[in-house]
Amino acid sequence: MKLLIIEDEPLVARDLEKLIGQLLPEASILAKLSSVAASLDWLRAHPAPDLILSDIQLSDGISFEIFEALPIDCPIIFTTAYNEYAIKAFKFHSIDYLLKPISRIELDRALQKYRQIVQGQAHREQLNSLLANYGQPLKKYKERFLAVYKNAMVPVPAEQICFFHKDELIFLHTMSNERLISEFHAMDELEQLLDPQKFFRANRQYIVHLSSVGKVRTTHKGLTITLVSPYFVDIDISREKASDFKKWLEG
Numbered sequence: 411m412k413l414l415i416i417e418d419e420p421l422v423a424r425d426l427e428k429l430i431g432q433l434l435p436e437a438s439i440l441a442k443l444s445s446v447a448a449s450l451d452w453l454r455a456h457p458a459p460d461l462i463l464s465d466i467q468l469s470d471g472i473s474f475e476i477f478e479a480l481p482i483d484c485p486i487i488f489t490t491a492y493n494e495y496a497i498k499a500f501k502f503h504s505i506d507y508l509l510k511p512i513s514r515i516e517l518d519r520a521l522q523k524y525r526q527i528v529q530g531q532a533h534r535e536q537l538n539s540l541l542a543n544y545g546q547p548l549k550k551y552k553e554r555f556l557a558v559y560k561n562a563m564v565p566v567p568a569e570q571i572c573f574f575h576k577d578e579l580i581f582l583h584t585m586s587n588e589r590l591i592s593e594f595h596a597m598d599e600l601e602q603l604l605d606p607q608k609f610f611r612a613n614r615q616y617i618v619h620l621s622s623v624g625k626v627r628t629t630h631k632g633l634t635i636t637l638v639s640p641y642f643v644d645i646d647i648s649r650e651k652a653s654d655f656k657k658w659l660e661g
Contacts, residue, residue: 411437446470
């Protein structure tokens with residue numbers, strides 16, 4: 411297995427090379443490059459490696475410039491010093507990212523994802539999506555929802571919502587045990603406006619907030635979750651959605 415490291419901080423590059431040697435002793439590091447220009451020159455003159463580990467912000471620009479300029483066919487794992495919120499868009503489209511300082515556990519997980527992606531040969535599509543979305547504003551999710559309370563409309567912050575429940579109408583249940591009528595009429599429309607890291611569409615009738623999930627039990631149908639006080643409501647999740655729910659719950 412042949413790897414290429416693109417990193418403009420010598421100490422980080424050295425530590426990364428050391429970790430790779432521990433986790434992949436059979437791997438060889440073809441080169442350690444520190445700039446966009448040097449990386450372009452090297453990649454034009456050499457066959458593509460099996461895997462590239464690349465910092466996002468280099469001394470002379472952004473590493474995405476490299477992959478926009480050249481038809482790179484190998485998988486890429488990005489590293490970055492940006493805070494976690496600034497790189498959410500990258501994580502969904504790249505193989506993975508490593509947040510500096512790079513830990514052995516995170517690098518090992520990223521390399522495991524690499525192995526899975528190589529098997530499916532899906533890395534090219536992921537990189538294209540990443541480049542297409544680079545520079546685009548992150549999606550803004552709804553932070554407040556209007557609901558009916560005593561014949562008047564009141565704003566309810568998303569953080570105070572325990573769950574949405576569709577009966578004949580869509581009801582909004584708050585953390586303080588209030589049951590309000592939502593202004594929405596379709597759960598699909600509502601789901602698109604909610605932050606998917608905080609809300610999960612459990613089934614056709616329920617959308618739950620992360621902080622409202624209490625116990626989770628395995629059943630013959632899939633999962634049953636019990637919401638925390640003051641509700642203690644049991645909500646079923648199908649087998650098809652069970653895996654996605656567990657990943658969402660783990661973050």
